[in-house]
Amino acid sequence: MSAVKKVFVVEQLRRAQMNELLSRGVRVDGRGLSDRRELTIQTNVIEKAEGSARVKLGNTELIAGVKVNLGTPFPDTPDKGLLVVSAEVLPLASPYAEPGPPDESTIELARVADRGIRESGMIDVSKLVLVEGKHVYAVFVDVSILNVDGNLFDATSYAVVTSLLTAKIPKYILDEKGQPVKTEEMVPLPIQTIPVSITQARVGEHMLVDPAAEEEALMDARITFVSDDRGNICAGQKGMPGSLTIEQVLQAARTARLKGEETRALIKQAASYV
Amino acid sequence: MGKQGGDSTRLINEQGIRLDGRKIDELRPIKIEVGILKNADGSAFIQFGKNKIMAAVYGPKEVHPKHSALPDRSVLRCRYHMSPFSTEERKNPAPSRREIEISKVIREALEPALMLEDYPRTAIDVFVEVLQSDGGSRCAGISAASVALADAGINMRDLVSACAAGKVAGQVVLDVDDTEDKEGQADLPIAIMPSTNQVTLLQLDGQLNDEEFSRAFDWALSGCRKVYDLQREALIGRYFGKNEKPMEIEQ
Numbered sequence: 001m002s003a004v005k006k007v008f009v010v011e012q013l014r015r016a017q018m019n020e021l022l023s024r025g026v027r028v029d030g031r032g033l034s035d036r037r038e039l040t041i042q043t044n045v046i047e048k049a050e051g052s053a054r055v056k057l058g059n060t061e062l063i064a065g066v067k068v069n070l071g072t073p074f075p076d077t078p079d080k081g082l083l084v085v086s087a088e089v090l091p092l093a094s095p096y097a098e099p100g101p102p103d104e105s106t107i108e109l110a111r112v113a114d115r116g117i118r119e120s121g122m123i124d125v126s127k128l129v130l131v132e133g134k135h136v137y138a139v140f141v142d143v144s145i146l147n148v149d150g151n152l153f154d155a156t157s158y159a160v161v162t163s164l165l166t167a168k169i170p171k172y173i174l175d176e177k178g179q180p181v182k183t184e185e186m187v188p189l190p191i192q193t194i195p196v197s198i199t200q201a202r203v204g205e206h207m208l209v210d211p212a213a214e215e216e217a218l219m220d221a222r223i224t225f226v227s228d229d230r231g232n233i234c235a236g237q238k239g240m241p242g243s244l245t246i247e248q249v250l251q252a253a254r255t256a257r258l259k260g261e262e263t264r265a266l267i268k269q270a271a272s273y274v
Numbered sequence: 275m276g277k278q279g280g281d282s283t284r285l286i287n288e289q290g291i292r293l294d295g296r297k298i299d300e301l302r303p304i305k306i307e308v309g310i311l312k313n314a315d316g317s318a319f320i321q322f323g324k325n326k327i328m329a330a331v332y333g334p335k336e337v338h339p340k341h342s343a344l345p346d347r348s349v350l351r352c353r354y355h356m357s358p359f360s361t362e363e364r365k366n367p368a369p370s371r372r373e374i375e376i377s378k379v380i381r382e383a384l385e386p387a388l389m390l391e392d393y394p395r396t397a398i399d400v401f402v403e404v405l406q407s408d409g410g411s412r413c414a415g416i417s418a419a420s421v422a423l424a425d426a427g428i429n430m431r432d433l434v435s436a437c438a439a440g441k442v443a444g445q446v447v448l449d450v451d452d453t454e455d456k457e458g459q460a461d462l463p464i465a466i467m468p469s470t471n472q473v474t475l476l477q478l479d480g481q482l483n484d485e486e487f488s489r490a491f492d493w494a495l496s497g498c499r500k501v502y503d504l505q506r507e508a509l510i511g512r513y514f515g516k517n518e519k520p521m522e523i524e525q
Contacts, residue, residue: 104374104375104377104378105378107371107374107375107378108375108378108379110371111371111372111375115479119460119478119479119480119481120481121481223476225478228481230483231483231484232481232482232483233478233481233482233483233484233487234478234480234481234482235478235479235480236462236476236477236478237379237476237477237478238379238382238473238474238475238476238477239378239379239382240382241350241381241382241385241386242382242385242386243386243467243472243473243474244472244473244476245471245472245473246471246473246491246495248473249473249476249491250488250491253484253487257484
């Protein structure tokens with residue numbers, strides 16, 4: 001489903017207008033170059049999920065849900081639980097989205113979101129083990145994208161992070177035969193840090209934080225950096241068939257760390273996480 | 275990527291020597307051959323450490339299906355694929371999600387260098403086949419593909435050269451290999467157009483603080499420039515004979 005970027009008919013006309021505005025430091029929707037759109041996060045919107053979050057970033061809207069069951073670990077990591085993040089652009093999300101297997105943009109989206117969570121060590125997967133090599137917790141975070149208006153990367157990441165922060169998972173114990181049984185007790189996930197993704201689009205010579213769909217339609221290149229709460233950069237991805245200067249890359253990393261702080265506070269507040 | 279640094283002296287010893295005998299800022303041995311496949315319009319073979327990767331270019335050619343043609347430029351298509359025998363455990367030959375993502379980032383890394391507007395209504399296919407993988411295969415694949423594109427005579431603004439840096443046993447290192455990738459703490463593959471210093475690929479897996487990120491990025495850039503020299507040497511060797519020296523480029 002190629003809903004992520006579609007070339008609009010009026011692209012060239014808008015590009016001229018956008019460049020003119022950008023040269024004065026203003027974006028088409030009135031934001032400054034490094035301003036995020038309004039971000040609203042609602043938690044526990046799906047009762048049946050172990051954790052969930054509905055995120056609106058401007059008009060981009062999506063829901064993440066956490067489901068947890070017991071699984072078998074990968075043979076090469078017998079001492080670690082499983083954590084799988086995936087995303088789907090639903091056919092109701094955009095006139096350009098179509099049902100079918102995920103296209104490369106959606107695969108990239110899910111993989112980059114997964115990378116940010118995994119590489120930041122947000123969840124201490126070594127604590128998700130019941131019997132090493134045999135029984136581990138498998139944490140699945142699925143993101144359903146409901147309305148596409150740009151910057152799915154960050155919106156997806158915020159929803160995944162918030163749903164994990166608020167998740168309460170069933171505690172399993174071993175019975176006398178050593179078989180795992182589910183208990184009534186619900187426990188939070190072992191959280192270590194809160195990763196925050198900040199995506200910027202290059203339109204001409206300008207770097208725009210949190211690009212809207214209209215801006216993404218005109219962007220030459222896109223760069224995403226995920227930072228943790230100790231100021232480390234823990235995941236990155238450049239996308240789109242354009243290039244960036246070395247200075248733009250370094251500046252993007254700095255901006256991601258700086259802007260990440262603001263957004264982290266907002267996520268913590270939404271998740272009532274202290 | 276494993277988070278635990280493990281036994282830190284295993285990957286890098288007290289003398290700063292890595293498991294395969296390299297210094298922390300040293301590349302693996304690299305060999306590039308040009309024009310190795312008869313049928314392809316352009317081709318290259320790269321050995322990058324134990325990576326053995328073939329890249330082939332077909333095109334510009336007619337586009338199938340026809341509706342995917344563009345009126346003002348060529349369509350660049352890219353397939354990164356690992357042979358089933360290329361890894362320790364047999365790899366399922368069906369394209370994985372990882373391979374689909376890498377195909378996309380490779381295409382986006384090459385595209386800025388190509389003058390696709392010179393070939394409207396056509397397609398250019400780039401096939402990157404990993405025959406043996408050893409960590410850093412996307413970078414080696416990009417470097418080979420860009421040489422293959424030059425060999426195919428596609429108009430280009432520059433070659434694209436790629437290299438990774440990373441963090442292993444707490445230290446920033448150049449050109450992460452398979453073991454280091456699996457047991458290390460970070461991997462930062464990048465690709466650049468060396469003449470213009472434009473970054474066309476950047477990915478990061480793992481944690482780097484501000485200072486480590488700057489150093490890793492800087493080292494990866496210098497790695498790209500070394501790869502660039504070898505790419506030029508290989509192309510010049512193929513078209514002007516082995517003894518020709520690469521031209522000096524004024525900075």
